[in-house]
Amino acid sequence: MADVLEEIPRSVMPTYARIPVAFVRGEGSYVYDSNGKRYLDGLTGIAVCGLGHAHPKIADAIARQASTLTHTSNLYRIPEQERLANRLTKIAGMDNVFFCNSGAEANEATIKIARLYGHSRNVDAPHIVVADGSFHGRTMATLTATGNRKVQAGFEPLLGGFVRAPYNDVESVEKIAANDKNVVAVLVEPILGEGGIVIPDDGYLEALRDICDRHGWLLMLDEVQTGNGRTGRYFAYQHTAIVPDVVATAKGLGNGVPIGACLARGEAAKMLVAGTHGSTFGGNFLVCAAANAVVDELTDGGIIDRAAELGERMLARFSERLAGNNRVKEIRGKGLMLAVELNEPCAELVGAAVDAGLLINVAADTVVRLLPPLNMSDDDADSMVDQVVDLIDAMPGDAP
Numbered sequence: 001m002a003d004v005l006e007e008i009p010r011s012v013m014p015t016y017a018r019i020p021v022a023f024v025r026g027e028g029s030y031v032y033d034s035n036g037k038r039y040l041d042g043l044t045g046i047a048v049c050g051l052g053h054a055h056p057k058i059a060d061a062i063a064r065q066a067s068t069l070t071h072t073s074n075l076y077r078i079p080e081q082e083r084l085a086n087r088l089t090k091i092a093g094m095d096n097v098f099f100c101n102s103g104a105e106a107n108e109a110t111i112k113i114a115r116l117y118g119h120s121r122n123v124d125a126p127h128i129v130v131a132d133g134s135f136h137g138r139t140m141a142t143l144t145a146t147g148n149r150k151v152q153a154g155f156e157p158l159l160g161g162f163v164r165a166p167y168n169d170v171e172s173v174e175k176i177a178a179n180d181k182n183v184v185a186v187l188v189e190p191i192l193g194e195g196g197i198v199i200p201d202d203g204y205l206e207a208l209r210d211i212c213d214r215h216g217w218l219l220m221l222d223e224v225q226t227g228n229g230r231t232g233r234y235f236a237y238q239h240t241a242i243v244p245d246v247v248a249t250a251k252g253l254g255n256g257v258p259i260g261a262c263l264a265r266g267e268a269a270k271m272l273v274a275g276t277h278g279s280t281f282g283g284n285f286l287v288c289a290a291a292n293a294v295v296d297e298l299t300d301g302g303i304i305d306r307a308a309e310l311g312e313r314m315l316a317r318f319s320e321r322l323a324g325n326n327r328v329k330e331i332r333g334k335g336l337m338l339a340v341e342l343n344e345p346c347a348e349l350v351g352a353a354v355d356a357g358l359l360i361n362v363a364a365d366t367v368v369r370l371l372p373p374l375n376m377s378d379d380d381a382d383s384m385v386d387q388v389v390d391l392i393d394a395m396p397g398d399a400p
């Protein structure tokens, strides 16, 4: 493998099984290692650098802000934050927003809103419906909400107050509604990201909205991965006519600086007030300047429509090139959240891709997951598809 470094020092907690390559710089859809080898980035730091690496306008915004003022705390007004709040709430159709530093924190805020909302309706032990296969983060509340035992194992006792339903199963949520009078909210991803790019049936979010309306529950969407243009709309729910009560987002919002946001409207927007929640770093000058530059790019240049087109283009090319391939179970995606699900585990493709100069990810053991830059060229999109197809073709052994 290119650019193998010395062993990772034991001073770093081994929370990640790292691929032994370090990149030294990036530009647009590419990153480079210290040998000058170039890698086409099909992962963008897990849906973070959606506008590519070292984007000149974002770099400029960060540099300007860094040399002006980075942080004063939320004890004072932060005009960059207020401007970002105005813009995001308008885009999302929400009333207000709380800024934090990560996706998990954005979801923590949704969970705290749901609990306060429950108590405001005299539900002493409020329950939140969450889905199998979901991923919401690594804090105690969000790992409890996560529908994956591997994320939870060893951290018991988990939190109370979560009820689980299969993803994409409206009937099971109706059953919960009939039996559990403590439910006050539903928290789901519009598309399962870490769970393997699972796209629910048309009408799923609408049906959840309807159940929430009938029972006075909050519909809370985890758009940490799907937000900020990734699926071909600013937020994935904007492919539908529904509006949720609460939206969590993060990853692509800062294009690499750590920022998360929890947006809310209506009753949900009235829950978090002085003394109930906070963050020292959340929404500081630096990250908000970066995020404002990201929002400029996402809303001005037609990039999100372009991401939708590129996604169609890549899906079509995958379908053509993988037609009749016995290894392939399903090709799916929305915008630039793309998956090729195989009939066999394929984790080794990640390393083979690095050797070939491509960054991809494998989710849920058998799903090649692509989260490429929203602004890449047609040629890069085509070449990414071709490289993934070649890697699948080169897998050892016969197709199962």
Ligand SMILES: *Cc1c(COP(=O)(O)O)cnc(C)c1O
Pocket: 101, 102, 103, 104, 105, 107, 135, 136, 137, 138, 189, 193, 194, 222, 223, 224, 225, 226, 250, 251
């Ligand atoms: C990545 C992710 C999170 C967690 O975000 P962090 O920034 O790692 O805390 C939560 N929800 C979804 C859907 C994600 O993809």
